[in-house]
Amino acid sequence: MDGVRTRRPYDVRVATTTYREVRPAQRTRVARYRHSLWLLTKRDLHVRYATNALGYVWSILDPLLMAGIYYFVFVVIFQRGNNVGESPYIVFLLAALLPWTWFNGVVSDNTRAFSREAKLIRSTSIPRTIWINRIVLSKGIEFLLSLPVIAFFAIISGATLRIDVVFLPLAVAIEGVLLVGLGLLVAPICVFFKDLERAIKLFLRLLFYASTVMYQITDIPAGGLRTVAELNPLVGIFGIYRSAFFAHSLDWKLVIIAALGSLIALLLGILVFRRSIRSVLKEM
């Protein structure tokens, strides 16, 4: 099919791959999906890091500032720092704040997942779930890159690393599934209901205090309130992250709740996404 070729006057040299080789349709769908996903994720990171002189610093500054504030309030003012299971408090805070930053960033960015890329969505036909997954992935990479911050504070505050750190990939996996599910749910709905963008920001603030970032689940008086709090998948997930430094943080019952909750979010997300994508594309 490539045989007939007229003269190309502006050609500096003739490309050596043939038409057949380049046809992306011949590559598997999975390979194509990975290729596009990785490209857009790299673009996200590249834009963020190439256009700011302090690229990396910005991505860890937010959780660091928050940790600094809570440290001041709870350790310096309220003298909470020596509670059993929470000391050193700065490490206790960061172990949940950094994954929270990932969660918060993904959910709030997903409210604009489609509108922000409308031009690209109108002109390329890459699989549509990429618009959600690339946010999960790029924020996830930023999260992993911010982990050395915990290591730094753990060393200067003398916290010891426990063997439970091996469960870190499990926590990342559960949180990743949860985020993909929530993204698939939030992104299409926000195309239709612009007000939800605001509502979700408020909800995230509420969720921050409801999740066990500044305290541990056992600080909530046993009873109805704690049962409700335990249904929050983030509680179980943060427990796994914390178990790297704090004994008694890991509660397998809560981990199972988190895993189930994340799977439900994923199934619900897939359902909503599949049924709404036609309408979403028409709105682009």
Added chain:
Amino acid sequence: MAVSPDIDVSSVGIRFKRNRRGRRSFKDLFSTSKRRSRPDEFWALRNVSFTVQSGEAIGVVGRNGQGKSTLLKLVAGVILADEGRVDVHEGVAPLIEITGGFVDDLTVRDNVYLTAGLHGMRRGQIDERFDDIIAFADIGDFLDTPYKHLSSGMKVRIAFAVIAQLEEQILLVDEVLAVGDRAFREKCYKRIEELLAGGRTMFFVSHNERDLRRFCTRGLYLDKGRLVLDGPIDDVLEAYNRDYG
């Protein structure tokens, strides 16, 4: 060369809301019942069926708002039909909103790699074609300039150059060639002719009769969301001129 269909469109229909600012409800969002049509919706296309063989150049004719661009977008896969099927068996190089994938803050070089990559090219393949792309767009001095600092003409030139280098079988062209100066437009036309001579399939939407006759052999005439006539381009243009000339 064996003739095989590149595009199969069978009884395709798609509907839109008449009032785009209209109130939305959760029911709208999840409406899947394909037959039911609500009063505030209209069918932009309905019962459209045709097959495109490999190597054909098809011109889509019709007045504004008769579904030409919608049809092109369905073939490009950027919107999905509410009924019927669109089967595209080969890769597509869409010249629709060609500047869409470009990021303002990245340099021209990064943008070329990004856009070509999103359309399925691998890094090595882009490396090979990179000089061709830059030579075609004629913006060699601006390789490391952020995209946002290019003039609007240069933006379109580099975007066209990238898509025109995609080695995809099907080319979709939606009046993008109205932009750019005359010399560049002629260069684009030459490139399209070369691609057609190389056996590509093309789907061309235009109001320009001269361009349609120049590139296309077959025409599709859309009116009020229906496919009125599917035949040789001269017959189609004649019918169109008879109705609306």
